[in-house]
Amino acid sequence: MKTIYIVRHGKSSWEDMNLQDYERPLIEKGIKRTRKVARFLAEKKIVPGVIISSHAVRAHETAKIIAGKIGYQKGRIEINENLYFSGQDAIESILFGLDEKIESAMIVGHNPDMTNFANLFLSHQIDYLPTTGVVCVEFDTNEWTNIFMAPRKIPFIVIPKKL
Numbered sequence: 096m097k098t099i100y101i102v103r104h105g106k107s108s109w110e111d112m113n114l115q116d117y118e119r120p121l122i123e124k125g126i127k128r129t130r131k132v133a134r135f136l137a138e139k140k141i142v143p144g145v146i147i148s149s150h151a152v153r154a155h156e157t158a159k160i161i162a163g164k165i166g167y168q169k170g171r172i173e174i175n176e177n178l179y180f181s182g183q184d185a186i187e188s189i190l191f192g193l194d195e196k197i198e199s200a201m202i203v204g205h206n207p208d209m210t211n212f213a214n215l216f217l218s219h220q221i222d223y224l225p226t227t228g229v230v231c232v233e234f235d236t237n238e239w240t241n242i243f244m245a246p247r248k249i250p251f252i253v254i255p256k257k258l
Contacts, residue, residue, distance in 0.1 A: 097234045097242055098199035099190065100136075100143055102161070103209040105129040106226040107153035117151040117179060128255035129157050129227045133164030135253055136229070142167055144197035147189060149178035149204045157227065158203040178204035186212050193239050216247055228254040 106125030121129065142165050148158035155174065162169045177185040186202060193200060202209075206223055213230040214220045224230065230252050236245035 096198060097236055097239060097245075098143070099232045099234075099242070100141070100199070100201040101209055101213045101224070101230040101232070102157065102201060102203045103206055103224045103226055103228050104149070104151065104154040104157040104203060105160070117149075120152050121156045125153070125157075125226060126160065129160045130164065131255050131258045132227045132229060132253060133161045135258055136161060137164045137166075139251075141165055141199075141231075143199040143201040145173060145193065145199075146171070146201045146203065147173045147175050147178065148202075150174045150176045151179055151205065154178065154203045154205065158201075161201070161203075178202060178208070180205055180208060182208060183212050183215070190242065191240050195238060215243070217249065221252075225254045225256070228252070 105121045105128060107119045108122045146158050146162055146167055148154045158172050159169045162172055175189055177189060186208065190200060210221060210224040213224055216232045231250045232247055233250060234242045234245040234247045236242060
C-alpha cells in the first residue's frame, strides 16, 4: 500500500511587494487554518514516511506546522525546488524516486500543480484545491511507479473551512 497526501500551502501574504514570490510567508489566517488541518491529521494519527515541501517560504512554513502537530521531526522535512510550479511531471518524478520502503508521502506545494495532480486520481474533479487543502490517496500497490495503474481510494479530502 502506498499513500500520498497532496497538500496546498497555507494562505500567504501579498503585503510586501518587495518580496520575491517564493519569499512570501503565511499570514495569521493561513497559520490558523493550517493548524486546524494539522489537528485533523493528528486525530487520524497520520504520520507520513516523508514530508517533501517546496522551497517557498509559505509551503515550508505549512509543512513545519503540520509536522509539529503530527509528531514528524521538522528537521526531516525534505525541500525540493521542483515542487515550485514545475508541473505534474516533476511531482511524479519525486514520487517515483522514493525508496519503496516508504509507504506514505506528503507533498506540500502550490496551485495549479497540486490541484492538477490530485485530479489525476479523483473521479469527481475539483476546480482548485483551497489553501491548506489536503487530498489523501491510497494505492493498492507496493511500488511508487505503479500508482497510476493501481486500484485506489480517496479516504478524505479536507479543507480548513469544513473543519
